[in-house]
Amino acid sequence: MISATAWIRKGAACAEPKRIELTEEQYDEIMQRSKAEVEEARQEIQDLKQKKTKKAKSKPITALEEDLAKFNLDNYSDEQESEGENCPSAFFDMISTVDEAALTENAEEIEETGAPDDSEEEDDLRILPTDSLLVACRTEDEVSYLEVYVYEEEEENLYVHHDVMLPAFPLCVEWIGCPLADTASRTLGNYAAVGTFDLEIEIWSLDVMEAIYPAMVLGPSESKKKDKKKNAKKLPIDPLRHTDAVMSLSWNKLHQSLLLSGSADHTIKLWDLANGGRVVTSFDTLHQDKVQTLQWNPANVSLAASAAYDKNIFVFDCRTPTDALRWSLTTGGDPECLRWDPHNANRFAISDERGTVQVFDTRAGSASSPVFSLVAHDRPVTSIDWNPTISDCLLTVSADRSAKLWNTAEANPRCIVARPLNDAGKIFSGSFCPDSPHLITVSGSKGIVKVLNFLRDPAVIEGFKGQLPN
Numbered sequence: 215m216i217s218a219t220a221w222i223r224k225g226a227a228c229a230e231p232k233r234i235e236l237t238e239e240q241y242d243e244i245m246q247r248s249k250a251e252v253e254e255a256r257q258e259i260q261d262l263k264q265k266k267t268k269k270a271k272s273k274p275i276t277a278l279e280e281d282l283a284k285f286n287l288d289n290y291s292d293e294q295e296s297e298g299e300n301c302p303s304a305f306f307d308m309i310s311t312v313d314e315a316a317l318t319e320n321a322e323e324i325e326e327t328g329a330p331d332d333s334e335e336e337d338d339l340r341i342l343p344t345d346s347l348l349v350a351c352r353t354e355d356e357v358s359y360l361e362v363y364v365y366e367e368e369e370e371n372l373y374v375h376h377d378v379m380l381p382a383f384p385l386c387v388e389w390i391g392c393p394l395a396d397t398a399s400r401t402l403g404n405y406a407a408v409g410t411f412d413l414e415i416e417i418w419s420l421d422v423m424e425a426i427y428p429a430m431v432l433g434p435s436e437s438k439k440k441d442k443k444k445n446a447k448k449l450p451i452d453p454l455r456h457t458d459a460v461m462s463l464s465w466n467k468l469h470q471s472l473l474l475s476g477s478a479d480h481t482i483k484l485w486d487l488a489n490g491g492r493v494v495t496s497f498d499t500l501h502q503d504k505v506q507t508l509q510w511n512p513a514n515v516s517l518a519a520s521a522a523y524d525k526n527i528f529v530f531d532c533r534t535p536t537d538a539l540r541w542s543l544t545t546g547g548d549p550e551c552l553r554w555d556p557h558n559a560n561r562f563a564i565s566d567e568r569g570t571v572q573v574f575d576t577r578a579g580s581a582s583s584p585v586f587s588l589v590a591h592d593r594p595v596t597s598i599d600w601n602p603t604i605s606d607c608l609l610t611v612s613a614d615r616s617a618k619l620w621n622t623a624e625a626n627p628r629c630i631v632a633r634p635l636n637d638a639g640k641i642f643s644g645s646f647c648p649d650s651p652h653l654i655t656v657s658g659s660k661g662i663v664k665v666l667n668f669l670r671d672p673a674v675i676e677g678f679k680g681q682l683p684n
Contacts (some may be wrong), residue, residue, distance in 0.1 A: 215642075216352055216657035216658060216661055216663055217353060217383070217385065217642055218351045218385065218386050219349065219350045219351070219387065219645065219648050219657050219663065220387050220406065220645070221348045222347035223391055223649060224649045225343065226403070227341050227347055227418055229341050230339065230340055231422060231664070232422050232423065233423045233424060234424050234426065245532035252356075256267065256669055258559065263496065264649040285401060290307055297360070297572055299442075306673060308413070314369060318578070336672055339423075346649060348655055349420060350363060350387075350643075350657060353660065358380040358382065358383055358410075359377045360387070360408060362374070362376050363375065366666075372663065374423065376423040378620075381416070382412040383410055383411050383414055385410060385459060385460065385462075387408050387409075388405055388407045389466075390417065390465045391405075392471060392487065394430055396561055404558060405617050409459070409460030409462065409477075411459045412460075413435055413459075413460070414431050414432065414435060415460055415473075415589055416430075416432075417429050417487075430487070432455075432473070432485050432491045433483075437572070439496070441554050451580040454493050454497045455478075456481065456483065458504075460476075460477050461476055461478055461505060461506055462476035462505060462508050463508045464510050465510075466510045467510070468510070471488035472485075472494075474508055474603050475485055476505030476506070476507070477504070478505075480502060480504065481501075482496075483496050483497070484497075484532055500528050501525075502521040502531065504523045505522045506522055506548065506550065507550065508520035509552055509554055512554050516531050516532045516533050517531055519554065520550065521564055522632050526541070527540065528540055539579065541574055541580065542580060543564075543572075544588075546568060547567040547570065548567045549567075550594055550595055551595070552564045552565075553599055555573075556600055556602050557600070558605075561573055561575045564598075565610065569593055569612065570588070571590045571595055571610060572584040572586070573586055586626070586627060590612070590620070593612050593614035593615055594609050595611070596640075596642050596643070596644075597642065600646075604681050607621065609654060611644030613640040613658075615639060616632060616634050616636065616641070617641065617666075618631075619631045619668060621681075623681065631673045631677065635656060635658075638659075638664055641657070642657065644656040652667055653665055653668075654666045
């Protein structure tokens with residue numbers, strides 16, 4: 215399955231990513247460590263299964279079990295493709311799909327024709343300025359990866375360029391375009407911050423192939439094994455790191471050394487990437503439950519919004535969080551995704567597990583009524599995004615295996631196009647490409663990443679007439 219994706223800005227990636235050369239001793243050490251970690255993970259899963267068979271009411275469900283249940287991981291592998299459901303619209307003519315066959319195609323070709331020479335391999339690995347890139351979190355057979363995809367728009371070709379193995383199931387990923395302390399000589403950076411069920415936030419360089427270790431770790435723990443055992447009971451709040459799963463991340467594009475994180479430990483933490491990834495502030499009193507989603511405001515450097523399972527939404531200034539604006543979700547569902555409108559920095563949209571999307575205007579103040587509320591899907595709206603170029607163009611994707619585009623310019627938003635994406639499974643991630651806003655990526659439980667070119671759909675062109683750029 216693909217649990218999270220993020221676009222990479224053009225020009226940030228190295229044209230020729232570096233490849234790490236391992237000695238035989240380093241390789242053996244890594245293999246031994248990997249085997250030990252996999253065996254430990256298998257033992258933990260076996261222990262959880264044994265605990266589930268016991269009906270002793272005195273034993274509470276662990277935080278890990280509770281979080282895994284949210285993703286219904288046991289049933290993802292049992293999902294079957296829907297038969298007889300075709301999508302004839304031109305909306306699908308531009309889909310590029312990466313599946314298991316595509317991932318093994320190169321390996322089969324090498325077996326038949328022999329390994330390519332160095333020059334051919336370098337050409338295959340070279341990233342062109344015209345390429346669109348994105349990063350995705352994949353999990354298969356209890357092993358998770360961070361994959362870097364290249365999309366060649368002219369050829370409509372999508373493929374995995376390289377990947378790295380992750381230590382735990384990834385819940386969120388955020389691209390970071392600033393240099394870290396170890397690469398201060400560069401004006402741009404190309405990193406991915408990953409939040410997992412582990413307590414740490416790992417930041418990986420996307421310009422390094424076959425990377426073994428992250429470029430930076432936020433909130434490092436002295437003993438992961440010890441923390442995991444303690445986490446079954448729940449660790450106390452720690453001002454310097456998270457003590458439960460990291461569920462949401464947001465990089466500040468205006469003050470580029472700042473990263474915001476939300477956790478199942480009910481806290482939000484502000485990290486300074488330029489100073490070794492230290493915690494600047496820990497916001498411990500805003501929420502009383504797991505922080506599911508948060509994002510920096512696109513126009514105000516210190517303003518952010520967050521939403522948690524306590525059904526509360528906060529818009530707060532990191533300098534004076536006690537003066538936060540507050541709304542309560544009245545739909546009855548837990549929040550899923552929050553996104554500020556890039557064309558109107560005073561309003562934000564939030565989706566929930568009931569399939570509802572609401573838009574609020576901060577100028578109306580705390581507890582104000584939403585600008586509008588719509589029932590977008592009949593299952594959880596797992597991800598939403600505003601188009602960076604077309605005003606009032608909102609994307610919604612859902613666990614009902616569909617994606618929709620909405621025109622919110624009028625008092626009653628109109629659904630311009632709705633398309634099933636059955637081969638993607640339950641969709642967990644969807645967003646517009648910041649450099650080519652006519653491109654959308656969607657992915658989900660089937661482990662497939664798709665890129666859609668929605669401007670080739672006549673319904674979209676007609677539905678946003680007058681709003682499309684010249």
